[in-house]
Amino acid sequence: MAKYLRTSSISAELEILIRDAKKELYIISPYLKLSDQVKELLNDKEREKVEVRIIFGKQELAPSEMGFLENLKYVRLYFSKNLHAKCYLNENKMIIASMNLYEYSQVNNREMGILIDTENEDDKKVYEDATKDIDSIIHNSEDFSYVKAPQKKLQSEKTISEIVETKDKSKSKLLTTKELSQVTGLSSRKVNSWFTDKKLMYKKDDDWVTTKRGKEAGGIEKSGQYGQFIIWPEDITKHILE
Numbered sequence: 001m002a003k004y005l006r007t008s009s010i011s012a013e014l015e016i017l018i019r020d021a022k023k024e025l026y027i028i029s030p031y032l033k034l035s036d037q038v039k040e041l042l043n044d045k046e047r048e049k050v051e052v053r054i055i056f057g058k059q060e061l062a063p064s065e066m067g068f069l070e071n072l073k074y075v076r077l078y079f080s081k082n083l084h085a086k087c088y089l090n091e092n093k094m095i096i097a098s099m100n101l102y103e104y105s106q107v108n109n110r111e112m113g114i115l116i117d118t119e120n121e122d123d124k125k126v127y128e129d130a131t132k133d134i135d136s137i138i139h140n141s142e143d144f145s146y147v148k149a150p151q152k153k154l155q156s157e158k159t160i161s162e163i164v165e166t167k168d169k170s171k172s173k174l175l176t177t178k179e180l181s182q183v184t185g186l187s188s189r190k191v192n193s194w195f196t197d198k199k200l201m202y203k204k205d206d207d208w209v210t211t212k213r214g215k216e217a218g219g220i221e222k223s224g225q226y227g228q229f230i231i232w233p234e235d236i237t238k239h240i241l242e
Contacts, residue, residue: 001122003115010097010113014088021045021090025052026134028087029101032056034065038101046072055134055141057083073193076202078141085137087130093117094127143202173234174220183237194240195219201230 005013018025018041025045032054034042045052054069055078061069069075088095097113116123116130177195181188192208195201200214207228210219218233 001120002126003117005095005097005113005115007099007109007111010095010099010111013115014095015041017088017090017093017095018042018045020093021050021052022048023050023091025050026055026087026089027052027101028055028083028085028134028137030056030058030083030086031100031102032061032065033102034068039068042069042072042075046074049074052076053078053138055080055083055137057081077144078138079144080137080141083137083141087134089127089131089134092119094130096130174218174231175234176229176231180232180234180237180240183234184240186240191240195230195232 015037018038042052052072052075054075057080069077086097086100088097088101094116095113096116097111099109099111099113116127118124118127175183177191178188181191184191186194192201195214196203198213199211200217200219201208201210203209208221208230209228210221210230214230217236219230220232221228221230223229
């Protein structure tokens with residue numbers, strides 16, 4: 001059954017939970033200020049290709065933290081303005097606690113929490129109920145995954161404007177990212193990264209989804225054998241190669 005945690009135990013169990021994540025990791029905390037230790041743990045998850053979803057609220061991230069997170073390809077970042085919940089989970093364990101992922105809280109505050117472990121049969125239902133709420137929070141949050149740090153934003157905005165202004169959707173052949181990869185000579189991963197870096201699309205579960213700007217640039221969502229994918233105007237290749 002669920003285990004009660006005091007302040008020091010929350011910090012210790014949270015580190016274990018992050019280290020043990022093999023497939024997915026969720027970090028839900030209104031106030032987000034990453035300590036050096038948490039950054040090291042997230043770098044480890046990036047190397048292990050663990051899908052990380054971070055939901056925050058209450059205040060904007062500092063440019064330095066946004067810059068750190070934007071360089072992690074396996075991190076998805078969401079903003080929920082009404083968020084007050086604090087919850088951390090991997091594919092097997094969950095911590096629900098009063099503690100924010102904020103170094104001050106971990107050091108100075110008196111916190112309380114519980115640890116839920118699906119190895120215990122009694123905890124499975126609680127874990128499942130909580131994950132349903134988490135799915136709802138993400139669905140109603142703003143996707144910040146491809147919002148760049150302020151110093152890089154203007155350059156990105158200009159590139160998108162150029163794409164929207166110069167394309168002619170009526171004359172351009174539509175290609176998948178695999179076909180664009182063949183045309184450009186770049187790997188499919190690099191092509192996908194270009195589209196996500198320019199905030200034209202993002203990945204939701206196993207599906208690719210166009211953003212508003214992606215639609216303006218001519219991206220069209222299609223369904224296939226392996227889920228949803230996007231086709232793009234062929235003349236967008238010249239922008240990928242710039």
